[in-house]
Amino acid sequence: MLTLILIGFIASASAPLIYRPLKKYFGWIAASFPIFMFISFLSKYNQVANGEIVRESVLWIPSLGINFTFLLDGLSLTFVLIITLIGAVVFLYAGAYMKNYEHTDRFYVYIGLFMTSMIGLVTSDNMITLFMFWELTSISSYLLIGFNHHKEKSRKLALQALLVTGAGGLALMAGFILLSQISGSLEISSLYDLNETIKNSSSYVAIVILVLIGAFTKSAQFPFHFWLPNAMEAPTPVSAYLHSATMVKAGIYLIARLNHALGGTELWQNTIIIIGTLTMLFAAILSFNQMDLKKLLAYSTLSVLGTLTLLLGIGSKLAIKAFFIYLVAHSLYKGTLFLVAGTLDHETGTRDVSKLGGLKKLMPITMITAALASFSMMGIIPLVGFIGKETVYSSILEIEFWGQILIAIAVFANALIVMITILVGFKPFWGKKSETPKHPNEAPIKMLIGPALLGILGLLLGIFPNFFVGKLLEQSSISIITTELGLKIKLWQGFNLVLFLSFITLLIGIFLYILREKFLVVSQNVKLIRILKPSEWYEMIINGMMAFAKYQTKFLQNGYLRNYIIFILITAISIAGYALYDARQGLLMILDFSLTFYEISISLIIVIATFVVITSDSRLKSIIALGVVGFMVGIIFIIHSAPDLALTTFAIETLTVILFVLVLYKLPRFLQFSKPASKFRDFIIASCVGIFMTLMVLYVTSIEFSTELKKYFIEKSVPDGKGRNVVNVILVDFRAIDTLGEITVLGIAALGVYALLKLRLDDKGE
Numbered sequence: 001m002l003t004l005i006l007i008g009f010i011a012s013a014s015a016p017l018i019y020r021p022l023k024k025y026f027g028w029i030a031a032s033f034p035i036f037m038f039i040s041f042l043s044k045y046n047q048v049a050n051g052e053i054v055r056e057s058v059l060w061i062p063s064l065g066i067n068f069t070f071l072l073d074g075l076s077l078t079f080v081l082i083i084t085l086i087g088a089v090v091f092l093y094a095g096a097y098m099k100n101y102e103h104t105d106r107f108y109v110y111i112g113l114f115m116t117s118m119i120g121l122v123t124s125d126n127m128i129t130l131f132m133f134w135e136l137t138s139i140s141s142y143l144l145i146g147f148n149h150h151k152e153k154s155r156k157l158a159l160q161a162l163l164v165t166g167a168g169g170l171a172l173m174a175g176f177i178l179l180s181q182i183s184g185s186l187e188i189s190s191l192y193d194l195n196e197t198i199k200n201s202s203s204y205v206a207i208v209i210l211v212l213i214g215a216f217t218k219s220a221q222f223p224f225h226f227w228l229p230n231a232m233e234a235p236t237p238v239s240a241y242l243h244s245a246t247m248v249k250a251g252i253y254l255i256a257r258l259n260h261a262l263g264g265t266e267l268w269q270n271t272i273i274i275i276g277t278l279t280m281l282f283a284a285i286l287s288f289n290q291m292d293l294k295k296l297l298a299y300s301t302l303s304v305l306g307t308l309t310l311l312l313g314i315g316s317k318l319a320i321k322a323f324f325i326y327l328v329a330h331s332l333y334k335g336t337l338f339l340v341a342g343t344l345d346h347e348t349g350t351r352d353v354s355k356l357g358g359l360k361k362l363m364p365i366t367m368i369t370a371a372l373a374s375f376s377m378m379g380i381i382p383l384v385g386f387i388g389k390e391t392v393y394s395s396i397l398e399i400e401f402w403g404q405i406l407i408a409i410a411v412f413a414n415a416l417i418v419m420i421t422i423l424v425g426f427k428p429f430w431g432k433k434s435e436t437p438k439h440p441n442e443a444p445i446k447m448l449i450g451p452a453l454l455g456i457l458g459l460l461l462g463i464f465p466n467f468f469v470g471k472l473l474e475q476s477s478i479s480i481i482t483t484e485l486g487l488k489i490k491l492w493q494g495f496n497l498v499l500f501l502s503f504i505t506l507l508i509g510i511f512l513y514i515l516r517e518k519f520l521v522v523s524q525n526v527k528l529i530r531i532l533k534p535s536e537w538y539e540m541i542i543n544g545m546m547a548f549a550k551y552q553t554k555f556l557q558n559g560y561l562r563n564y565i566i567f568i569l570i571t572a573i574s575i576a577g578y579a580l581y582d583a584r585q586g587l588l589m590i591l592d593f594s595l596t597f598y599e600i601s602i603s604l605i606i607v608i609a610t611f612v613v614i615t616s617d618s619r620l621k622s623i624i625a626l627g628v629v630g631f632m633v634g635i636i637f638i639i640h641s642a643p644d645l646a647l648t649t650f651a652i653e654t655l656t657v658i659l660f661v662l663v664l665y666k667l668p669r670f671l672q673f674s675k676p677a678s679k680f681r682d683f684i685i686a687s688c689v690g691i692f693m694t695l696m697v698l699y700v701t702s703i704e705f706s707t708e709l710k711k712y713f714i715e716k717s718v719p720d721g722k723g724r725n726v727v728n729v730i731l732v733d734f735r736a737i738d739t740l741g742e743i744t745v746l747g748i749a750a751l752g753v754y755a756l757l758k759l760r761l762d763d764k765g766e
């Protein structure tokens with residue numbers, strides 16, 4: 001699996017090299033990449049269907065327990081097949097849809113990176129590698145949403161998606177760290193038998209909150225839902241792939257994957273049920289007054305994501321069955337309808353549903369494809385969406401206490417989805433022909449094959465529900481609730497309450513569609529208070545951060561180096577001084593006046609030179625006095641048998657004095673003396689630093705630190721570093737890369753200074 005992922009990254013990076021000479025055929029070439037991945041994983045179907053878990057592990061950082069560990073079971077294989085199948089459709093579709101876009105080769109790099117990252121995410125068994133792929137999907141999604149980067153709106157909304165999902169990713173990382181502390185391992189599979197241990201841990205509440213924040217932000221659950229409709233600013237292939245079928249289901253996947261470890265408590269189950277229900281209802285209501293095809297589909301996607309979350313919260317065998325079928329059905333019909341929306345936009349020049357109508361004769365294949373997907377989305381027999389909706393209703397009716405309320409909410413939310421489906425899948429093709437910005441024609445073959453394939457698959461999976469899908473359902477249930485379901489998938493359940501509820505859903509949806517115009521007139525006068533909109537919370541947080549950044553920049557980074565030094569020193573002595581105060585019991589001050597003549601003389605010279613530095617009105621005199629202080633420190637090193645440090649000190653002090661003298665020629669002739677208040681402030685700060693350093697030296701010399709590092713460096717200095725000076729060996733050998741980094745930084749800084757010195761501006765300042 002690691003090999004396939006590496007192939008994915010290499011193929012994505014190679015896209016521009018192939019695109020330029022083979023632009024005309026690149027859609028077909030690009031589609032071969034996800035098809036290859038699809039076939040590669042499909043070859044593991046028999047193993048997984050028979051209950052075998054395919055596992056692969058490659059050591060990465062074994063000392064920290066971080067490895068490239070991949071696991072393929074029913075749940076991960078289902079997601080991988082969805083990712084690669086719809087990826088193939090989208091890659092081919094984009095070859096025609098985006099042929100006139102700038103930087104289409106770059107688009108394929110981004111979307112290939114995303115697909116490979118999603119495969120890594122759903123197959124990773126190591127928490128750190130899963131998090132790595134999790135963040136890669138956020139980054140690639142950011143690049144894809146902001147693909148039209150010449151538009152300010154695209155850049156802003158791409159950043160919004162990145163910040164929301166990125167913040168959730170940080171919360172998820174914290175949850176993973178807490179989980180690993182309990183299990184003693186970073187492998188997710190190690191959590192299977194630790195459900196009781198984790199639930200009884202004092203960190204359980206924090207783990208649940210952090211993990212669910214990560215999942216809810218990624219899958220756009222309330223109150224983090226607002227970023228998904230805004231992400232429709234991306235090109236249509238991106239919306240069809242990332243924001244309907246794949247990325248937004250990453251959070252759903254995570255909840256399902258960790259359900260065996262974290263589930264079984266009221267906190268876990270009830271939180272998921274409440275958030276899922278709110279998202280399902282709230283998103284469906286928000287879709288009511290939308291006119292944009294992609295926005296309509298985005299809000300319906302949110303509602304379905306809420307339903308999937310609700311089903312995981314219910315957690316019964318029937319609910320897991322409904323979750324699995326609904327997951328597959330939604331990926332097929334929603335991917336199709338997004339691509340149909342893109343086709344309509346591509347051929348007519350508009351996505352405004354009120355301006356579309358009567359296209360059935362001009363776009364017959366698109367119409368049939370849209371009808372197949374729409375029937376599945378509405379839950380019409382014999383499409384797989386019908387089985388999904390029936391099973392969802394059945395699982396909700398099993399709930400004893402809240403079942404009646406939840407079923408009413410589910411029926412109403414699904415009725416709104418029916419209304420959306422009629423608007424998106426039927427209205428553009430039927431009725432009176434509307435005038436559009438472009439004269440519509442049937443789309444190119446590349447834009448027809450994929451959506452038609454997905455629509456037909458929705459029909460075939462409905463007619464033959466147990467073929468292929470049934471075994472994956474059983475194996476997926478083991479991953480989610482650690483037990484097989486033993487439930488067959490049936491297209492027809494007979495005449496019962498669930499069928500009646502499905503019929504009522506359709507009637508209400510058709511009724512809402514017929515009366516939509518009248519309801520819109522009323523709803524236009526109803527506006528939510530800004531404080532109730534989560535999107536407004538986001539704007540307030542961002543604006544607050546920007547205001548704070550502006551203030552702190554003005555206060556701390558005001559361009560005066562002396563102020564920077566002051567803030568650094570105050571911060572350092574405040575934090576370290578507090579730690580020193582806590583350790584005051586170990587501070588021993590032993591007065592020893594047995595000083596030699598040399599020590600007394602050097603001390604007096606240092607004091608006199610320091611006094612000259614702070615009182616002199618001559619820059620040259622101050623620099624010379626400062627050099628004297630440095631040279632006296634070097635002599636102290638000689639007295640205490642450290643000639644190497646003395647030589648280093650002499651070299652640095654000499655170079656510093658020379659550089660300072662050279663800089664004097666570039667400075668203004670007159671020095672503006674500090675005000676008395678500034679001098680007093682500097683005196684206090686300098687005194688505090690001096691006292692602190694004195695106390696630090698006394699503290700360090702008063703106790704014996706017994707560390708393994710000290711022993712290690714002393715023992716290994718000669719045999720490994722070939723040197724008896726331990727300090728030098730540490731700098732040159734043990735931390736050689738760090739020293740090389742410091743040298744590199746200084747070299748780059750020197751080049752920058754040299755470039756600035758050579759800079760000559762003309763009269764225009766250019």
